[in-house]
Each structure stands twice: as C-alpha cells, then as structure tokens.
Amino acid sequence: MKKIMILSGAGLSAESGIRTFRDHDGLWENHDVMKVCSTQGWIADRQYVTRFYNDRRCDLEFKEPNHAHTMLAQLEHDYRGRVIHLTQNIDNLMEKAGAKDVTHLHGTLTDLRCEACTETFNVGYAPQEGNEYCPNCGNKRVRHNVVMFGEAAPEYSQLQEAIRQCTLFIAIGTSGAVIDIIPIAKEFKHSILIDPKRQKTASKFDPHSYIDEYFEHFIQKKAGEAMDDMMAIIKEHMDYRL
Ligand SMILES: [Zn+2]
Numbered sequence: 370m371k372k373i374m375i376l377s378g379a380g381l382s383a384e385s386g387i388r389t390f391r392d393h394d395g396l397w398e399n400h401d402v403m404k405v406c407s408t409q410g411w412i413a414d415r416q417y418v419t420r421f422y423n424d425r426r427c428d429l430e431f432k433e434p435n436h437a438h439t440m441l442a443q444l445e446h447d448y449r450g451r452v453i454h455l456t457q458n459i460d461n462l463m464e465k466a467g468a469k470d471v472t473h474l475h476g477t478l479t480d481l482r483c484e485a486c487t488e489t490f491n492v493g494y495a496p497q498e499g500n501e502y503c504p505n506c507g508n509k510r511v512r513h514n515v516v517m518f519g520e521a522a523p524e525y526s527q528l529q530e531a532i533r534q535c536t537l538f539i540a541i542g543t544s545g546a547v548i549d550i551i552p553i554a555k556e557f558k559h560s561i562l563i564d565p566k567r568q569k570t571a572s573k574f575d576p577h578s579y580i581d582e583y584f585e586h587f588i589q590k591k592a593g594e595a596m597d598d599m600m601a602i603i604k605e606h607m608d609y610r611l
Pocket of ligand 1: 484485486487504
C-alpha cells in the first residue's frame, strides 16, 4: 500500500510566527539555548527553565495554524491511515488545525511529564507553578515535556518504522541540522523537499553540494505557498503511479 511519510520542522510553523533557536545562532527568544534546552541547564536551574517554558506556552496560546498546517491536517483526513506525520515542532498548531495523529519527536509544549513514571499530561497554556503532581503516580517532580540536548528522544524509533512503511517522503521546513534528511531521502524513490532556501550539505564528502539534489522534487517555497504543488505530486503518487 502506498503511504506518505512527512517530516516537518520549524519552517512549517514559521509563517504562524513561531520562532525557535535555529533562527538566531544558539539563541531562543534571547535565551542561551544550552541554559534552557539541555540537561545540564535543567539540573543547574530548574526555576529558570520552567519560567522559560511558561513564557513559550503563554506565547503559543495566541498563535494560529497557517495554510500549510490546515492542508496537512486535510491530507491526514483524506488519506486516513496512509499518512505518517513526524514533526520536530513542539507547538500544537497541527492539532489546532484538526490533525489527530502527529508524532512530536521533540516533545510538546502543552504537556508536562512526570520524572518518576514518565507519564505526560496536558496543561494547555497554563504556567507550571511548581506545585503540580503527577495524575498517574502522585509524584511531585514534574517537568516540561520537551526533549533536551543530552537526553534520548524516545520517539526517534518511529523514524525507522515510517521509512520502512512509506513510499513517498516529504520533508517540510527542516534544514536537516538536527535530523539528517539525506539518508532518509536516499531510502525513497519518491520524495519532495519543501524549503524556501537551498541548503548546502554538511559534509564536503557528500557527492552533491545541496540537500535538494537528494530529492526527486524540490519545491523552493515557504511551506504555506508550496501546498498546491505538493498536493499535485501526492495525488499523482497515490492515485496513478505504480
Ligand atoms: Zn508519575
């Protein structure tokens, strides 16, 4: 059965005004990324990190999904069970757009996680006050649910599973800096890269100089503006091509 693997990143949410540390060399909303997004930073100052994610949650409340989120949610609906969407984004804009089944590889802003039993629970946009307890085991040591540098990302195992199952790979708004998309693209005969900029490959030993050269199709547009082109290729892939 033909199936679609989508891997999305910051570029998907950029048009909704979501900024990440990738925008400004190691800074995220003027905070040092290693202070707010590493296990060392978390051990050094839990309160500082908690306040940082409280602010991000508060920010997110008023952000709206853009055209790309809406179209991807529609795609999931139209090809039910045949789309595997893995996102590196921690925002909930895909869900706000109506998507039901998106895997957040780097965690979610609107959940907290128990440090004892690892259960996650939704807090919406509410600030974490420090007096929360886990609804599953009653433990009081709860934390934000964002994967930090220095710890494992448990959902990464789903990448391999998606590669195994799918026949079309679509990378949207991800520079490949965190997850290398070149080896994934190499696994697919059919692939689409959506990025407004051509990105150079990281290694000079790569046979190509640009990431887009590893993809069957390159749509050099912002995510929201690339949807019509993307849908035309998907339709052809799913309906006609063997
Ligand atoms: Zn617990």
